[in-house]
Amino acid sequence: MEGCKVKLLGWVEVKRDLGKIKFIILRDYKGKIQITIPPTSSVELAEIFNKLSREDVIAVSGVVKNTPQAPNGVEVIPSEINIINKAVSPLPLELTGKVKVELDTRLDYRILDLRTARANAIFRINNVMLITIRNFFIENDFIEVHTPKIIASATEGGTELFPVAYFDREAFLAQSPQLYKEQLTSVFEKVYEIAPVFRAEESNTTRHLSEIVMLDMEAAFQDYNDIMNFCESLLDRVFKEVIDRCQNELEVLKKNLQRPKTPYKRYSYSEVLEILSNNGVEIKWGDDIDTLALRKLGELIKEPYFIKDWPTKSKPFYISPRVDNPEVSESFDLMYGWLEIASGGTRIHKKELLINRIKEKGMRPESFDFHIKTFDWGMPPHAGCGIGLARLLMAITGLDNIREAVLFPRDRYRLTP
Ligand code: ATP
Numbered sequence: 290m291e292g293c294k295v296k297l298l299g300w301v302e303v304k305r306d307l308g309k310i311k312f313i314i315l316r317d318y319k320g321k322i323q324i325t326i327p328p329t330s331s332v333e334l335a336e337i338f339n340k341l342s343r344e345d346v347i348a349v350s351g352v353v354k355n356t357p358q359a360p361n362g363v364e365v366i367p368s369e370i371n372i373i374n375k376a377v378s379p380l381p382l383e384l385t386g387k388v389k390v391e392l393d394t395r396l397d398y399r400i401l402d403l404r405t406a407r408a409n410a411i412f413r414i415n416n417v418m419l420i421t422i423r424n425f426f427i428e429n430d431f432i433e434v435h436t437p438k439i440i441a442s443a444t445e446g447g448t449e450l451f452p453v454a455y456f457d458r459e460a461f462l463a464q465s466p467q468l469y470k471e472q473l474t475s476v477f478e479k480v481y482e483i484a485p486v487f488r489a490e491e492s493n494t495t496r497h498l499s500e501i502v503m504l505d506m507e508a509a510f511q512d513y514n515d516i517m518n519f520c521e522s523l524l525d526r527v528f529k530e531v532i533d534r535c536q537n538e539l540e541v542l543k544k545n546l547q548r549p550k551t552p553y554k555r556y557s558y559s560e561v562l563e564i565l566s567n568n569g570v571e572i573k574w575g576d577d578i579d580t581l582a583l584r585k586l587g588e589l590i591k592e593p594y595f596i597k598d599w600p601t602k603s604k605p606f607y608i609s610p611r612v613d614n615p616e617v618s619e620s621f622d623l624m625y626g627w628l629e630i631a632s633g634g635t636r637i638h639k640k641e642l643l644i645n646r647i648k649e650k651g652m653r654p655e656s657f658d659f660h661i662k663t664f665d666w667g668m669p670p671h672a673g674c675g676i677g678l679a680r681l682l683m684a685i686t687g688l689d690n691i692r693e694a695v696l697f698p699r700d701r702y703r704l705t706p
């Protein structure tokens with residue numbers, strides 16, 4: 290574009306005054322360019338340059354010049370610079386990356402933090418991940434659905450629900466689209482949803498938030514083996530696309546991402562207990578695999594893997610027990626090192642069994658009346674899973690804290706910004 294006249298809009302990232310010659314690094318959503326004010330420029334330009342500070346929004350009119358010394362081999366010689374909006378100086382957050390800033394402080398000034406190369410890289414990878422996921426579901430003939438987030442009763446029981454005042458009644462924020470997506474398999478057969486769910490997580494961990502975006506899927510006439518196959522293909526595609534399309538971003542994050550080999554290993558819950566026991570971690574059959582044990586597994590297994598056939602009592606009521614051994618369920622967790630990425634399974638599609646399982650869990654079938662009655666109207670066998678998108682992003686980008694994988698995280702203590 291040598292010699293072309295351009296008008297650029299963006300943010301002042303750096304200004305450097307070398308006396309006679311002055312530089313601005315201008316940033317927009319696609320990248321950065323050097324604006325060079327040569328000694329021959331007008332006094333007005335120099336005066337405007339003096340007023341500039343970091344993150345001012347400016348308009349630059351000028352001419353493109355090929356310059357091997359400039360960062361991208363090209364610079365713009367301005368004829369006019371207008372300050373569209375001033376930013377305060379100093380800014381409340383150090384953006385150069387030279388000083389290490391605590392995550393909590395970064396989150397307090399999240400909009401500024403998101404302009405750093407690191408945060409930007411994370412969410413550009415997230416975008417490629419989401420595009421890939423949507424395309425994959427479309428290719429596989431799924432229908433995208435949206436289920437209600439204000440609900441009358443708990444999906445899975447438990448205490449993780451946020452109550453909301455709903456006119457003159459109490460309602461809850463949905464912790465999962467589970468029951469609705471199951472019902473929808475009797476209409477569309479294959480459905481998926483990408484939407485927020487809410488979990489009143491009391492504990493303050495690096496992998497739990499109270500509002501998360503969940504990727505939920507459910508398919509008729511499939512079982513948990515089909516869903517594991519599907520998850521594996523989906524993840525494999527995400528790895529491929531991120532590696533193909535996000536090399537610059539991965540470099541910013543210093544992440545050397547390799548595409549894990551398929552098929553991913555599938556261990557049964559009992560096998561995992563054995564692996565753990567051989568490595569000095571004892572877990573009683575039937576108990577959940579706690580954080581300490583997960584950390585141990587993460588040390589032993591680096592690639593994605595499945596833990597399947599969990600004890601029926603450790604899984605929600607809608608998970609199907611195995612026919613050959615009802616103590617064990619047709620369920621799985623998809624793991625990446627120590628991190629649980631997804632949970633899924635074959636669902637119960639027979640009404641009587643469903644009612645029994647609800648009772649066994651100590652809940653009242655009447656509270657699920659709206660759901661149970663749909664099982665009288667032609668419910669196909671079905672299976673599905675829920676993938677925590679921020680967890681997946683954490684795994685791909687190698688983040689230690691889920692808060693970095695969400696634009697505006699919500700946890701036990703954080704409700705702003
Ligand atoms: P965990 O055992 O890690 O608390 P879970 O088994 O309670 O998770 P599921 O109900 O299985 O969670 O939800 C499906 C997926 O959603 C999980 O595998 C995880 O990726 C994600 N997820 C669940 N709860 C949270 C949360 N509070 N914060 C972030 N991601 C979550």
Ligand code: MG
Pocket residue numbers: 622629631632
């Ligand atoms: Mg789970």
